[in-house]
Amino acid sequence: xxxxxxxxxxxxILTALACIPPFxxxxxxxxxxxPNLRLIKKHRPNVAIGGSDGNAGLAAWGSEH
Numbered sequence: 318x319x320x321x322x323x324x325x326x327x328x329x330i331l332t333a334l335a336c337i338p339p340f341x342x343x344x345x346x347x348x349x350x351x352p353n354l355r356l357i358k359k360h361r362p363n364v365a366i367g368g369s370d371g372n373a374g375l376a377a378w379g380s381e382h
Contacts, residue, residue, distance in 0.1 A: 318375075322352035322359075331360055344368060349375050 321327070330353050334343075341364060343357055348368030358366050370376045 318350040318352055319355070319378075320352075322355040324352075327353060327356050330356060334361075341365060342367070347371070350378055 334340075334357070343354070343364055343366050345351075345354055345366075345368035348354060348370050349372070351368060354366045354368050357364060
């Protein structure tokens with residue numbers, strides 16, 4: 318899942334974020350291993366990111382990376 322951050326369908330996230338007023342942080346629920354947050358951080362390095370997931374294994378892995 319982590320490596321899917323660059324899959325073509327994920328660019329929809331960047332398009333959606335471009336449609337809202339400027340922001341300083343993003344928090345994603347159900348983030349899994351964090352591919353969406355990885356993509357956001359690459360394109361918007363000044364945005365603080367965070368997330369959580371109900372799957373303890375994925376949440377721990379995402380926190381480490």
